[in-house]
Amino acid sequence: MKAFFEGIENLFVNGLFAPFDFFREMQNWWTANSVNWIFAIIGFIALIYWLRQIRIFDAQGEEDHTVTAHSYL
Structure with missing residues (x-):
């Protein structure tokens, strides 16, 4: 082993x-951490995309906001 x-x-x-x-x-320091900056930029872009998708679904009224909508509540 x-x-x-x-x-x-x-x-x-x-x-x-x-x-x-x-x-x-x-x-x-800036070039040494270039990989970290790339990951941070990708994460920020994903966050913006996710928030826009949430806004779209919220505007369409598709989300169930009742208390019993999710089993864990």
Whole structure:
């Protein structure tokens, strides 16, 4: 089992996370965190899309606002 977990470690450390070593060596904070900024921008766009969809369904009156609308209430 030790070899199995060392194989998983090798996969992630030397394989999947190896490109992040390039970002770690950068001197500029903004470019070093570029992956984080990309994820933050994608999340913000998804949030805006979700809020617009909620507004559309609320304007159409399709949502059931009664107390017994959901079983967990």
